[in-house]
Amino acid sequence: MKAYTQIPPGTQILIGRAAKRRRVLERAICSVFEGWSYEEIIPPIFDYYDVFIKGMGTGPEEQIYRFIDREGNILALRPEFTSLVAKTVATRLASAPRPIRLFYSGEVLRFEKPKGGRQREFAQIGIEHYGGAGKSSDLEILLIAVEVFQRLGVQAFQINLGSVDFFGGIVDRMELPAAQIGELKDVLNVKDQPGLEALLEKLPLGDRRKKILRAIPHWTGGRSVIEEARQLVRNPRSVEALDHLEHIYSVFERLDLAQHLTIDLGEIRGFDYYTGILFRAYVRNLGFEVAGGGRYDGLPSAFGEDLPAVGFSFSLDRLEQMVMPALSMPDVDAISIADNGFEQAVQLRRSGKAVKLCL
Amino acid sequence: MLSRANIRFPEDVAQSRKLIFDSDDKRFRAVLVKPADVPTYVEYGAADIGIAGRDVIMESRADLLQPLDLGFGYCKLVVAGSKETRAEARAYEQAGTSEPNVVAGFGPRSDSPTIRVATKYPRITLDYYNRRGIPVEIIALAGSIELAPLIGLADRIVDLVETGRTLKENGLEIVEVIAESSARLLVNRAGYQTKREEVLALLRTLEKVVQCESSI
Numbered sequence: 001m002k003a004y005t006q007i008p009p010g011t012q013i014l015i016g017r018a019a020k021r022r023r024v025l026e027r028a029i030c031s032v033f034e035g036w037s038y039e040e041i042i043p044p045i046f047d048y049y050d051v052f053i054k055g056m057g058t059g060p061e062e063q064i065y066r067f068i069d070r071e072g073n074i075l076a077l078r079p080e081f082t083s084l085v086a087k088t089v090a091t092r093l094a095s096a097p098r099p100i101r102l103f104y105s106g107e108v109l110r111f112e113k114p115k116g117g118r119q120r121e122f123a124q125i126g127i128e129h130y131g132g133a134g135k136s137s138d139l140e141i142l143l144i145a146v147e148v149f150q151r152l153g154v155q156a157f158q159i160n161l162g163s164v165d166f167f168g169g170i171v172d173r174m175e176l177p178a179a180q181i182g183e184l185k186d187v188l189n190v191k192d193q194p195g196l197e198a199l200l201e202k203l204p205l206g207d208r209r210k211k212i213l214r215a216i217p218h219w220t221g222g223r224s225v226i227e228e229a230r231q232l233v234r235n236p237r238s239v240e241a242l243d244h245l246e247h248i249y250s251v252f253e254r255l256d257l258a259q260h261l262t263i264d265l266g267e268i269r270g271f272d273y274y275t276g277i278l279f280r281a282y283v284r285n286l287g288f289e290v291a292g293g294g295r296y297d298g299l300p301s302a303f304g305e306d307l308p309a310v311g312f313s314f315s316l317d318r319l320e321q322m323v324m325p326a327l328s329m330p331d332v333d334a335i336s337i338a339d340n341g342f343e344q345a346v347q348l349r350r351s352g353k354a355v356k357l358c359l
Numbered sequence: 360m361l362s363r364a365n366i367r368f369p370e371d372v373a374q375s376r377k378l379i380f381d382s383d384d385k386r387f388r389a390v391l392v393k394p395a396d397v398p399t400y401v402e403y404g405a406a407d408i409g410i411a412g413r414d415v416i417m418e419s420r421a422d423l424l425q426p427l428d429l430g431f432g433y434c435k436l437v438v439a440g441s442k443e444t445r446a447e448a449r450a451y452e453q454a455g456t457s458e459p460n461v462v463a464g465f466g467p468r469s470d471s472p473t474i475r476v477a478t479k480y481p482r483i484t485l486d487y488y489n490r491r492g493i494p495v496e497i498i499a500l501a502g503s504i505e506l507a508p509l510i511g512l513a514d515r516i517v518d519l520v521e522t523g524r525t526l527k528e529n530g531l532e533i534v535e536v537i538a539e540s541s542a543r544l545l546v547n548r549a550g551y552q553t554k555r556e557e558v559l560a561l562l563r564t565l566e567k568v569v570q571c572e573s574s575i
Binding site: 115116156157158160190191192193194195217220221262264282283284285286287288289 | 425426
């Protein structure tokens, strides 16, 4: 019978060194989070299906593992942590002092094609920051992400930072139907220039606006990108987004970290819930992103509490492909169980030594 | 095209059985893979950059950047059928497209409620018919797609057409164009960020080559 010998597609088993590496990385990252005064939250592995739909929007719903309990409620195995934490903050922690800083680490499940070292069950580790004043919490979490890479000894990492508001401010004024905004996002997301040209021919937009849309895929790089965008884009929402990105970039420069930060004004992918900055992090020679996050101010209000919110998560499965921490193995005393072997072993254990019984 | 961008490879690339080639100046390493595999190599970052037809990219659904049309390999992805294809099938398709109120499954074709389509592009084909609300049975074939409607395996085919000569010689005609295709440059998302200088330099060079060629 296959259930006894095969594993279901999308699962994996970590044994020995692989499991140890997972825990070593997990502990190193948690210690960074704790160093910035984040407290751990261990949410349930399942909750009501609607919690996740409210959080993630209606794109990825087919990826959610759902089931029905004995009372007929539709439940789901968590496909991510952010919605769960937002719900907890809006309910259990409604009267807790702000800001609220939480971190989590655990498995999530999505019914998707296993890709890039990520199975259908995979490990996420990340932080959530609620009720932070202004946008300074954006900087806080970005700097924490940087420290995670540094703590793991990863030198060649790149954080790709964009803003939903920059693009939002531009399309707000175009008064296009949602379907066409969707098409526009699709071509911009893959930097599909010929596709963009074909779309622009159909859209009833003036030359200046078309010029802006044509430029968006190219606005990726350092400070100069922000300058270039300022020349063309004047609406208040986008300008405010540019000011904010420039502020973040300046702080990175002062900390001598700017080489790790790319401003990417064409970065508009992701869950519907993002409302401000959003970013993805890459490591050289790994084809897939290892971390992602951003601002989602509307999310807690979906659960009844109006709070600014920002956070990110790292993919442990992907980090494990790039980071090979030294795994210290304790010195072991091998003991034969002949004679008084058990007594000897217990004595050694009491004095804190590692033992291995030869049975 | 690459040689015009000053990226030269040893003469024997076409004849050799090797699959990996270093450019003469050692700045680039090229791998030869089957066209349908190109998006996979690039999506996984095994190659930073790839060249493949838009049809192949659409079918693969790989998450990639595709910033440049390289200006060659133009063709169309079309729905085609034989002139003798049961008129009912055609009437049914038209009902499905022009009158969205027609309930799927109750079209005028009485003997079978589904259209059978042979193709090398099962995903694109399924999307195309799903969007129109037309029930479809897809027959995935590896080649000689034109044969399927001629001997009664399928009502329609979805295939790539360059000049349309093969279709004509087999008595098939285009029913609808699904998409235009040409060769695209693909870039891995992570590589675009972590090797930005190199990737952008190559992009700009190729962009110039494309512009020069199209202006000739």
